[in-house]
Amino acid sequence: MPPLFQVPVLDLYDDAVLAQVHSMRADLRHRLGAPRRWQGVLRRTLLARALQGSNSIEGYHVSEADAVAAVDHEEPLSADRRTWAEIVGYRSVMSYVLQAAQDPDFRYDAGVLRSMHFMLLSHDLAKSPGRYRRSSVYVVDEEARTLAYQAPDHELVPDLVGALMADLAGAGASEPLVSAAMAHLNLVMIHPFRDGNGRMARALQTLVLAREAIVEAPFASIEEWLGSNTRQYYAVLAATGGGRWQPERDAHLWVKFNLRAHHMQAQTVHRRMDRSARLWQRLEQEVAQRRLPARVIHALFDAATGIRVRRPGYQELAEVEQRTAVRDLNSLVATDLLAAEGATRGRYYRPSKELQNMERRTRVEAPPMVDPFPELTGQIAAENGRIRHELVGIDPLDST
Secondary structure (H helix, E strand, O other): OOOOOOOOOOOOHHHHHHHHHHHHHHHHHHHHOOOOOHHHHHHHHHHHHHHHHHHOOOOOOOOOHHHHHHHOOOOOOOOHHHHHHHHHHHHHHHHHHHOOOOOOOOOOOOOHHHHHHHHOOOOOOHOOOOOOOOOEEEEEOOOOOOOHHEEEHHHHHHHHHHHHHHEEEEEEOOHHHHHHHHHHHHHHHHHOOOOOOHHHHHHHHHHHHHHHHOOHHHHHHHHHHHHHHHHHHHHHHHHHHHHHHOOOOOHHHHHHHHHHHHHHHHHHHHHHHHHHHHHHHHHHHHHOOOOOHHHHHHHHHHHHOEEEEEEEHHHHHOOHHHOOOOOOOHHHHOOOOOEEEEEOOOOOOEEHHHHHHHHOOOOOOOOOOOOOOHHHHHHHHHHHHHHHHHOOOOOOOOOO
């Protein structure tokens, strides 16, 4: 089989960070094992933020409200048609990932990858969804006017993808977080498709994590964190790739970067779980005092956390008929917990000042986030400086 980037030798500090991540994930699994009604709402929000983050890396930006609308299969509030098509395509890929994570008959193969790619880009046949590229790929650093990356020849793509899938199929005994990171790296470096390679690589990483039962896919994904740290993400890929397909290069910086992402995202999720539990409990008390049906907490929770509430989404969450959903929302407006905006078809609900104040009272001061690799950014920058020095004098080529 053709060579791929190999798992680097981890140092003792890497092992310590890995242990910390697994400890945080184990705590998440334990907490999720005691079902609470707010967990489903948080799960939906995390999935929306993963969708939002991964697409933002490629320049497809949507609000959190629209990301939630995508998860809920609703129409967007503000996204343009092209952006929305990309978001919906990625939603289909993530829906497949959630299903595949629970499928005992699932097998990694090239057909799975190509099918996921078709789901991603089926709205634009000009991008050859589900088909490998048939030409070379050169990526140029426009600022430095140098060649940033040259992917392997397109004739090598089928064998390289086959090797990657075979590697994943036999990775059962490997450290899951590292295996998932290496799958991401190899796929994005192989660059098998004309478009969508970054999103495919991130979706594959989430699939590997979910298949290995690290924790449920929305809680395991680091796509939100990557979307919030796009510049560092591109920098570490450049430092690892070295400008062209060189699978013999050391992937240690890349693995450290991923362990850092897992550590930071796990801290973030823990904070959100704590905050969600406090807010839900406060809303339960408020709803009981006002003698409102308990199901309206779904609408109040969304509104309090900054998500625009719309009747179809609330109706699905509360599992009620349309007439009941309308009556519930009108009651929340009448009791000054929600405020209605817009005409009938485009109507949405935002939190009233009273609900906003209620949400503020549930906040507590959290300790600072802990960066497990505070020196990593400098190390990545130093490696990229060395690579740029080596690439001086190479004529830039047009990106294809």
